[in-house]
Amino acid sequence: MAKKGKTDPTPTEAQVEQYEMLYPILTNLLVETKELSKKKPDNPLNKLKVQMVNKILLQVKDVLANDPALQFLDMLDDETLPSNSDAVFIIAQYEAAMEQFRSKHYYQDKNTYKMRWHTK
Numbered sequence: 207m208a209k210k211g212k213t214d215p216t217p218t219e220a221q222v223e224q225y226e227m228l229y230p231i232l233t234n235l236l237v238e239t240k241e242l243s244k245k246k247p248d249n250p251l252n253k254l255k256v257q258m259v260n261k262i263l264l265q266v267k268d269v270l271a272n273d274p275a276l277q278f279l280d281m282l283d284d285e286t287l288p289s290n291s292d293a294v295f296i297i298a299q300y301e302a303a304m305e306q307f308r309s310k311h312y313y314q315d316k317n318t319y320k321m322r323w324h325t326k
Contacts, residue, residue, distance in 0.1 A: 213272045214326070217311055222323045224269045229304055231262055236297045243290035250287040257284060259293065266300050273310075275303040 217225070239259075242249075251259070260281050270276045279300055282288050288296070311324050 215272045215274075215310070216324060216326050217269070217272075217307075218326050221269050221271070222311075222325055224265060225304065225307065228262065228266055228269060229308075232266060232297070232301055232304060235259060235262060236294070236301050239290060239294050239297055243294045247291040248289050250289055251282070251293055253284055253287065256282045256287060256293075259297065260284065263297075263300055266304060270303055270307060273303065273307055275306060279303060 242251075263279070263281055267276060267279060270279070280296060282293060282296060312321060313324060314320070315322050
């Protein structure tokens with residue numbers, strides 16, 4: 207039972223489904239952004255790329271809605287247009303938060319020895 211005034215961090219089935227859909231997209235996004243950053247780290251992303259990345263990041267924030275890491279996750283600024291290396295830094299934080307989320311809520315069932323999510 208959750209303590210009074212505290213939000214239960216246990217994910218819902220819907221959050222797990224979102225996680226499983228978004229995590230591969232996020233990791234691929236990080237790989238692609240790293241490649242851009244290797245070639246031209248200081249070049250800014252264009253507005254379309256920032257909007258596309260933020261669309262994914264916003265959904266990741268929904269998955270992590272009750273996770274303490276959420277307070278450290280920023281969106282890309284579509285006004286100042288971050289550099290490729292700045293985008294890598296921000297997307298990597300999201301990936302780390304998603305990995306931490308999985309390590310907290312995905313475990314091996316002691317009875318069946320199968321891996322499963324702990325959900326509400």
